[in-house]
Amino acid sequence: MNDLFKLPDAWEMIERISDTSAMERAELYDIYYNISTKIFDYRISKGWSQKELARVLGISQAMVSKLESGEYNYTVEQLWKISKKLGWKLNISFEGMDEEYKVCYEKDNIQILDMAVG
Numbered sequence: 138m139n140d141l142f143k144l145p146d147a148w149e150m151i152e153r154i155s156d157t158s159a160m161e162r163a164e165l166y167d168i169y170y171n172i173s174t175k176i177f178d179y180r181i182s183k184g185w186s187q188k189e190l191a192r193v194l195g196i197s198q199a200m201v202s203k204l205e206s207g208e209y210n211y212t213v214e215q216l217w218k219i220s221k222k223l224g225w226k227l228n229i230s231f232e233g234m235d236e237e238y239k240v241c242y243e244k245d246n247i248q249i250l251d252m253a254v255g
Contacts, residue, residue, distance in 0.1 A: 173207035
């Protein structure tokens with residue numbers, strides 16, 4: 138009899154049977170999901186409809202729906218415009234084994250920071 142509590146972790150199984158491109162797509166979809174939930178949570182916290190958020194962002198309600206779906210391929214320019222209109226700070230990080238490069242946008246100030254990690 139198999140012990141149900143000793144089943145392998147689902148993510149470990151996916152890693153074993155997936156190819157690299159599938160893993161990379163999953164990582165990209167996690168990024169999209171995080172962005173879309175940030176936008177959705179902000180809208181809900183303000184008590185706004187999609188139409189109200191669309192008015193603030195200067196886009197259509199259909200576009201807000203796409204942004205919140207988690208399946209939309211954002212451009213850096215779109216994220217920058219959203220952050221500016223909502224008063225958010227936009228951070229983009231590139232992390233490697235030895236270094237982290239971070240681009241930080243806040244209001245009208247853009248900084249490229251080079252920070253050693255290890």
